[in-house]
Amino acid sequence: METAFGASPPLFVLAGHPVGAATALAAVSGLAIALLAVVLVMALRAGRSRRAMERTLTERAGREAEQMAAIERSQTEMQGRMATMAELFGSRQADLNRAINERLDGMSERLGTSMSEQTKATHANLTKLQERLAVIDTAQSNIQSLAKDVVGLQAILANKQTRGAFGQGRMETIVADALPKGAYTFQATLSNGSRPDCTVKMPNDAPVLAIDAKFPLEAWNAMREAEGEDHAEARRNAALRFRRDMDVHIRAIAGKYLIQGETQDTAFLFVPSEAIFADLHETFGQVVERAHKARIVIVSPSLLMLSIQVIQAILKDQRMREQAHLIQGEVGELMADLNRLDDRVRKLQSHFGQSEKDIEQIVISTEKLTRRGARIEALDFKENRPKADANGAGEDHADEEEAPRLRLRSVELR
Structure with missing residues (x-):
């Protein structure tokens, strides 16, 4: 056994190297120092983390306190706003109630006014209705007198001469209203001695157009009266008579009023009623065809007016052509x-x-x-x-x- 100052025997062998007590003590001392350093480092880190955690907790607590204060302020503001809104809603409701009451009062007043006006209007309408009823009574009396006049007109039309005067009057009115004076002549005498009811001058010195207004109204009236009778023979005889009278009248117009070089090749036969003209074309188509073949055109008042207007336009165009040289100059x-x-x-x-x-x-x-x-x-x-x-x-x-x-x-x- 060695002394304290001498070499000590090895305690153990590590990897083939003997480890003595001094070496082991130095190693343990270094390990302790290292462990102490580690413990110190860990203690420092723990202190830092604790301080950071405390600081974080302190900041979080401050933020929470601020948030709580903000929440309290928001709650206070919300309570103030709720109070303000309650006051506003109360005032608005009062205004709404007042406006509704005013409108109800206005509607009641207007309704009363309109009812009174409606009553006045109804009274006025009843008054006007009474006046119109009085006018209707007067018109009824006028219609009765007119019926008497119609009976007198039928008596007039029963006479051939008066019937001819009636057709002549309507025809003269239409012609005189549409043509200027000098463009027509009533009861003019032709070279063969015949006298058509009207002759219309044509442009460019063309022959005149002859118009006859003597429609056989007696046979037509007899046929209309026979249609109301039950006897078929009477209706047939009246229709034959009307066809015969029409054929005779058409031949007479063609023989007297169609003169070569003096009158147009076509003459007009004036029918004084639109209803007669329509019934004539609907029922007696053969008569109308014979009139066309004889170059006789059967015209109603509206067709005569249209024809006269066409002639007036032609005459106007002729006058324009005659004045064309003056216009050019x-x-x-x-x-x-x-x-x-x-x-x-x-x-x-x-x-x-x-x-x-x-x-x-x-x-x-x-x-x-x-x-x-x-x-x-x-x-x-x-x-x-x-x-x-x-x-x-x-x-x-x-x-x-x-x-x-x-x-x-x-x-x-x-």
């Missing part, structure tokens, strides 16, 4: 006047152009005078100025160069 004179006016306007335009140039020259002169007056006012007399050319360009250029000096001298003098 007037147009020629108008064109000559327009040409003279154009020449004078062009001359006036040239005068205006020359006047504009003269005004521009005058403006240039006035500007020169203005500038010279400014120089005199500024007491700036220069002896060596550039001479102006014929148009004053040099003088203008000199004025532009001396303008700043003039302004400076004017300021100094002031």
Whole structure:
């Protein structure tokens, strides 16, 4: 056994190397120091983490306190707003109730007014109705008197001469209203001695158009009366009589009023009623065809009016054609006047152009005078100025160069 200052025996062998007590003690001391360092580091880190945690908790508590304070403020503001809204809703409800009451009062007043007005209107309508009933009674009496007049008219139409006068009157009214005087003649005598009810002059010296107004109304009335009877033989005889009278009348018109070179190749047979004209074409088509073959045109009042209007248009066109040379002469004179006016306007335009140039020259002169007056006012007399050319360009250029000096001298003098 060695002494304390000598080498001690190895305690154990590690990886083939003997480890003594001093070595083991040094190793344990180093390990303890390392562990102590680790413990110190861990203690430092724990302290730092604890301080960071405390700081975090403190900040969180502060934020929560601020949030609680903000919540309390928001709650207080909300309570104030709720109180304000309650007051506002209360006032609005009061206003709404007042507006509803006012509207109800207005509607009640208008309803009462409208009821009174409706009552007045109803009373007025009843009064007007009574007046109209009185007018209807008067009209009924007039209708009764008119019925008597119609009976008298039937009696008039039963006579052939009076019936012819009735048709003649309607035909004359239509022709006279549509054509100018001198374009027609009533009861004119033709070369064969016949006298048509009306002759209408045609344009371009063409033959006249003959119109007859003697419709066989007796046979037509007899046929209408026979239609109400039960006996078929009477209706057949009345229809045969009407056809025979129409054929006779058509042949008479064709023989008397169609004269070569004196009248037109077609003549008009005037029917004084639209109803008779329609029934004639619907029931007696053969009669109408025979009239067309004989160059006789059966016309109602409306067809006669249309035909007369066409003739009037043709006559007007003829008069326009006759006056065409006068219109052309007037147009020629108008064109000559327009040409003279154009020449004078062009001359006036040239005068205006020359006047504009003269005004521009005058403006240039006035500007020169203005500038010279400014120089005199500024007491700036220069002896060596550039001479102006014929148009004053040099003088203008000199004025532009001396303008700043003039302004400076004017300021100094002031």
